[in-house]
Amino acid sequence: MDQELVEEARTLLDLCRTKGLKIAAAESCTGGLLAATLTEIAGSSDVFERGFVTYSNEAKQAMVGVSPATLASHGAVSRQTAEAMAKGALTHAPVHLTVSITGIAGPGGAVPGKPVGLVHFAAASRTGRLIAHERNYGDIGRAHVRRASVLEALAMLGELAATETTPAR
Numbered sequence: 224m225d226q227e228l229v230e231e232a233r234t235l236l237d238l239c240r241t242k243g244l245k246i247a248a249a250e251s252c253t254g255g256l257l258a259a260t261l262t263e264i265a266g267s268s269d270v271f272e273r274g275f276v277t278y279s280n281e282a283k284q285a286m287v288g289v290s291p292a293t294l295a296s297h298g299a300v301s302r303q304t305a306e307a308m309a310k311g312a313l314t315h316a317p318v319h320l321t322v323s324i325t326g327i328a329g330p331g332g333a334v335p336g337k338p339v340g341l342v343h344f345a346a347a348s349r350t351g352r353l354i355a356h357e358r359n360y361g362d363i364g365r366a367h368v369r370r371a372s373v374l375e376a377l378a379m380l381g382e383l384a385a386t387e388t389t390p391a392r
Contacts, residue, residue, distance in 0.1 A: 247316040251325040265371040287311030309345035346379040
């Protein structure tokens with residue numbers, strides 16, 4: 224496992240553990256790499272509650288409640304879908320924070336206006352905060368797009384966790 228990814232995950236887990244926060248992920252183009260990174264660390268189950276691998280549009284609808292209208296209007300790789308995935312993960316998991324990743328890792332899959340390397344992210348909290356980022360990594364190779372996406376998702380969860388107060392137990 225990539226040591227930089229593991230160290231970033233460990234930092235996030237430590238922060239969430241200190242604050243009593245639980246997290247979940249809804250992943251598309253990373254196919255569970257974020258969940259694998261988090262669970263590489265022994266004891267992560269006290270923070271990481273679950274991951275949804277929503278690779279297909281059908282999985283996005285069934286697992287995290289993305290509406291068919293959102294997918295039809297904006298596509299799977301869009302801010303709107305990323306936000307719906309993050310909010311849906313909050314609805315479908317007993318957690319405080321979620322993050323979603325949806326994009327085109329390549330080498331194929333590009334469509335007009337959505338090139339290889341385009342990834343949309345959203346992170347949501349039970350307190351109502353929602354942040355969204357769009358990154359265009361370019362055609363840097365599938366593994367590199369996926370790795371960069373995991374780093375971005377970890378950073379977004381860290382940003383939300385840093386401002387959350389300790390939940391009531």
